[in-house]
Amino acid sequence: MTDKKKKILKTALNLFANFGYESVSTAKIAKRARVSEALIFKHYRSKIQLLDAVVLYGQEGFKELVTNIVLEENPKTRITKYIDLAFKIRNEDLLLWKLEYKLRLNPTVTINTFQKPIHTTLSDAFQTLKFKNPKIEAQLLMYTIDGFMVNVLSGEMENSTKLKSQLKNKYSLK
Amino acid sequence: MTDKKKKILKTALNLFANFGYESVSTAKIAKRARVSEALIFKHYRSKIQLLDAVVLYGQEGFKELVTNIVLEENPKTRITKYIDLAFKIRNEDLLLWKLEYKLRLNPTVTINTFQKPIHTTLSDAFQTLKFKNPKIEAQLLMYTIDGFMVNVLSGEMENSTKLKSQLKNKYSLK
Amino acid sequence: MTDKKKKILKTALNLFANFGYESVSTAKIAKRARVSEALIFKHYRSKIQLLDAVVLYGQEGFKELVTNIVLEENPKTRITKYIDLAFKIRNEDLLLWKLEYKLRLNPTVTINTFQKPIHTTLSDAFQTLKFKNPKIEAQLLMYTIDGFMVNVLSGEMENSTKLKSQLKNKYSLK
Amino acid sequence: MTDKKKKILKTALNLFANFGYESVSTAKIAKRARVSEALIFKHYRSKIQLLDAVVLYGQEGFKELVTNIVLEENPKTRITKYIDLAFKIRNEDLLLWKLEYKLRLNPTVTINTFQKPIHTTLSDAFQTLKFKNPKIEAQLLMYTIDGFMVNVLSGEMENSTKLKSQLKNKYSLK
């Protein structure tokens, strides 16, 4: 992957995440990435396939995070890790998350959200911890995190430390 | 408000909610509403002001729901009502919710989300019920509901009955 | 002629003269004249016919001025009157002149410029005064005035007193 | 500058000069120039900037003419050259003049009319020739030429030979 090809990808991620796929023209991407508009099409064939590539590239980052959770043996730690995920997004990952949630509400392109493996592994953890209805429990926790993310990503920064500890308390985590 | 003017508003709500503001052209709205494109601009001046009008029109509906919660005196019932809100969206309101959440992530236009009054009233309820950190508690509940909504609105219909009762259980509601 | 009909005419003159026929929409005229757009068409049938009416209305004013020159018996006074014409445009007539010259360069509508009678009467005056080539002489004087007008109307206010006396000097007028 | 880009410029000059900026649509220009409408905007960004470019392109031509007058040492010849300017417009320059005068009355875009340098150089000539009030004299001559131009450009072709010689006579030029 040449420098310019990568530059296009990163610029597209940045713009799509911040302004939405529809609001960003290929011309704008080209300008920001300091490449010709034609090059975008040489490398990615169409705007939608560029989005595809961006999403795929983003998913690389997510995969790592998910794996880290799924492979955690201790159920409490596993849940803790999941919760921590949302509360300490690395700056570089912020764009990925923004795009992810935008695409969930505006499914321009099919994305793999890793929702299912997360749900499975959390259900398993709750079951091991003898929670009633572990599947439902996992679902509810995931919703809470989703809701938190949506709010954070739309710009409202909360005092997340208190939130996190209170949430962990609910599951007797520290 | 003439029939056609209202028709434009409803059509716009429908299309904006389902496909997003950017993806819907005024031509498409006009066609679906069976009016001339020019009429949209006669009545609403610009596409963005049409969105404004749509949002305002939508908010009318929300106001009622929020009032119903805020005015509830019994704290337990108040929280229950809030939870129920998300779990039994009237079909006619579905579009409003879709648009609301789309706009939250893509703030094309400033919307009043009623988040603040809801938070205040829920905090108050939790305080009355002697919960620790009632504000945080309210916040977390709201996130859970938000997360649920996001998932529901992006098309994943869950077995919501179990979810609802489990969630209510957490707050010792029935 | 009703008040509103006249208001439309005057507003149209004002706008056409200042911004040009093409740049002024019937909507703008209606707004400024505080009448409905439809009324313009009730009274004048079309935008171009409104211009026609405006021009005709303007010509009323000109006719008077021209007559005043043509009927002047003394040749020197006649020429003097013509020169004075340009140098003391009444404020109310300014719009008429603006429109006149705009239409001369952009003949949207056929206008009667009174050029011919003026030329005839000036030629006659110069002949009486024994000028060589009185027709050409008249033509040249008319050009000078035209040029002066074009410059005045495009906003460049000159120290016209000196100009006038110098010009009159050339024809031994005072 | 590619062929098509130049073609657009020339076509625009032609149409703007003959029909006026407002009356000529970009669609018409594109059609006449046998290019896509989009290309106009690729090359010139907006209709008004196209006019800008046209004017700039035109001014190139004028600059030459003006220089030729200003650099003339002999005062009589200098004035003669100025007068001749108007009386023998090269066919290719006609469009430039039309546009120039149209824009003077309808200042859609700021144009450099070279009025000032011409006035200075003519004043100087008249002073050298011991005319009284050389500045005013220059002004009057310029008005006469302006007036002549306005009339010629609005289509009234006069027997200009006689006019020219009579005008020159006034300044004892041949």
Place this chain on the structure above:
DNA sequence: GATGAATGAGTTTTCATTCAT
């Protein structure tokens, strides 16, 4: 790999005009 030139189909918006009341 990279670009500048070019375009067809679309975008939002404005236009002059008509019609029912």
Place this chain on the structure above:
DNA sequence: AATGAATGAAAACTCATTCAT
């Protein structure tokens, strides 16, 4: 006489995409 509602056609401009080099 006067208006508000309504429209077809056109306006300027943008879009994603192709192609020759």
